[in-house]
Amino acid sequence: MVSRENVTREALSDLEAQRAQNLAEEKARRAEAAQKSPAVAALLERRQKLFFGGMRSAFAAPARAKDISADMQREVGEINRALRRELTACGLPEDYLQPVCRCQLCRDTGYVGEPVHEQCACLKRAVMHKLYQNEGLQGLESENFAAFNESIFPDTPIEGKRNTQRGYIRKIRAVCEAYADGFRPGEGRGLLLSGTTGLGKTFLMHCVAQRVLERGYSVVVVSAYRLTELMRRYQFSGEGAEQVEDMLGCDLLCIDDLGSEPMLRGVTVSAIYHILNERRNANRAIVVTTNCDSDGLYEKYDDRVGARLCDAGRMQILPFVGEDVRRYVRR
């Protein structure tokens, strides 16, 4: 399952490896500097001895531990100042022997903040990046609300409507963003993005998927074509149970381009019905893009599928109108 828990665990173990690598790098740097400069070598040894000596004394006389530690700090400070001078003198950067870490905020631990432990931005980024490597999610890193560009939509009134296509898409975008921000698993509320090709449906569905994913919920994005393929394979050979399980169990399932998949007798309609019905019974949400309008959906599938997709109590239907913007812009 492409779950956030799994990839977080993976990202944390990457950080653990990073910390080991940091220590090895620090060790190599100390060896290099000591080899270059006998003065540095002597200072490093002094610092080491001081550290162990201080620890021993503090153990031996716990009542004086505070004074010992203050003395030690002062002396270490002096040694470190001398080290910086010697490093510069032998042609190395003065911070060459500072602790090595890739992230200065969390020192490669993945967490920041005291007393409240919070995930560091670097861990969050790593998790998102790993999520995006998964099948169906690769496009999401670039297709998100921040990248949504309404200026590619013509600002001329749509025939028979008061709004321009741009004004219209702006409203739809706001609905989608509010949906993604307010998304709660187990509420079962979904979106149906319907309209002809090139009106921005898939892009906006990706924006929703990205935002919901970023908020920590599990999301699967799959084309209707691939969904049918997966279900067919599963039905006939039992293969791909894991993917089917993901489609049924994720917090949000996004189905792209419903209606474009091949209509295989005894497969397509029942596969789609099965997914929709199982998710509905478990109150799990779907977002669907389709070229069909509601009549088209009832016609192409059957009443059961049509009723689940167009159920006004659960699905918000967003009709996309206007002309194909891909004629002007190549993405």
Ligand SMILES: [Zn+2]
């Ligand atoms: Zn960090």
